[in-house]
Amino acid sequence: MNSDHQLHSDLATLTGRADRAVELSGLLPPGRLVETDEDEGRPTLWMTSGPASADLWTAAHKAHGRTGLWPLLLEPLPRDDDFRPWESGELDLETTTSxxxxxxxxxxxxxxxxxxxxxxxxxxxxxxxxxxxxxxxxxxxxxxxxxxxFTAEPATFAAEYASHLTDRNPIMRLGMAAAGRGADALAAVGWTGPANHTDDTGEIAAVVRSWEDRFGAMVVGVGFADLYVSVxxxxxxxxxxxxxxxxxxxxxxxxxxxxxxxxxxxxxxxxxxxxxxxxxxxx
Structure with a gap:
């Protein structure tokens, strides 16, 4: 497990609040902050060092109301040894609006x-x-x-979908983003997957917010240019x-x-x- 000191330091940097890490002490495996590759690199999310289980995603989601950190299953570019864009920090907060x-x-x-x-x-x-x-x-x-x-609580379908995603791609890691809801996590981490469609992920997040409200959608995972949403x-x-x-x-x-x-x-x-x-x- 992470040392409590390092985990608290990382998550305090990410959220601006030292108490947010208390709920996650003893839960999260080793990991680190990820910074953007911009000139003024800024911390954008916390990520596990190795693969994450669906149970970890579910536990982190249950704690979201207290931590303010939204869990994301992170998938790399296929057949890429550098776990892009996450390990490499190919993320952009400069062009992402609210x-x-x-x-x-x-x-x-x-x-x-x-x-x-x-x-x-x-x-x-x-x-x-x-x-x-x-x-x-x-x-x-x-x-x-x-x-x-809604036919059931959105979190029920999200947990089932997390299990499906990790079974399908066991190398997925867990990311933690300082965001109040899943849609906003996409903008909070500076994800650029839809760059050929729009270079502002804030626009993508605005639409996903609406799906959260109308269809009980929940952002569960995200890849280099892929988005995974339970419904x-x-x-x-x-x-x-x-x-x-x-x-x-x-x-x-x-x-x-x-x-x-x-x-x-x-x-x-x-x-x-x-x-x-x-x-x-x-x-």
Whole structure:
């Protein structure tokens, strides 16, 4: 285990409060603070030195209300020995703004318009095929999907999903971010996974906040350009799923363009019905 002195020093640096480490004494294995690789490198999260179990994630989450530290299962870039971006500190706090500054509905509508715009000079697909990708909506933004009743406590699904993720990738480590909720942890650590979509992770966090409120979503893990979210209230019908899929397309078009076969909103929506986890990947 970490020495209590070092753990308290690390977490006091991260949170600005020395008492936050008390709840985690004896719980966390060896680890260290991670600093950004910017010129003015700043501590952004605390990370275990080795793999973490789902039970550790769950215990750290249960303590969140007292510690103010949100647990994240951290996944490195595949086939990378340097555990990027976490070990290398490829994180950016300079361009990340607060989620409070962003309107999630306006962001999704703007992103949707950009992804469905047809440019005959550069688009490899004919206009009819491009519009068919997002059928039945075409270029029309359908607005926000209504929320659904939670079928159980979000933390229940999050713990189950943490177990699934660590079984699937046993090298995941545990990160601790000073954040009041999972969505905000993405901005707090300066994660840059969606940089080719938006260079401000505060925008991503603002949308995920809305999913936390409407669908009982919880951020469980994050990779180099991957986001892993548990969902307590997934869509239960194909019609509901299509509406949610439209938000996913606006948020992460690569989920449909590259990770769905065929590459259509409708095919992607079929996979969302009753699914208690959402995974996103940005190229």
């Amino acid at each position: 989620p409070d500054l962003h309107d999630h509905a306006a962001l999704l509508a703007t992103w949707w318009a950009g992804h469905t715009e047809v440019d005959p000079d550069t688009d490899p697909l004919p206009e009819t095929e491009r519009i068919a990708v997002t059928a039945p909506y075409g270029q029309r933004w359908p607005g926000l999907a209504p929320g659904s009743p 307590a209230a997934p869509p239960s019908t194909l019609q509901e799923a299509l509406h949610v899929a439209a938000e996913h397309f606006a948020f992460c078009p690569d989920n449909i363009w590259q990770n769905s076969h065929p590459h259509t909103l409708a095919a992607y929506a079929e996979r969302l019905v009753g699914l208690n986890s959402w995974e996103f990947w940005w190229d």
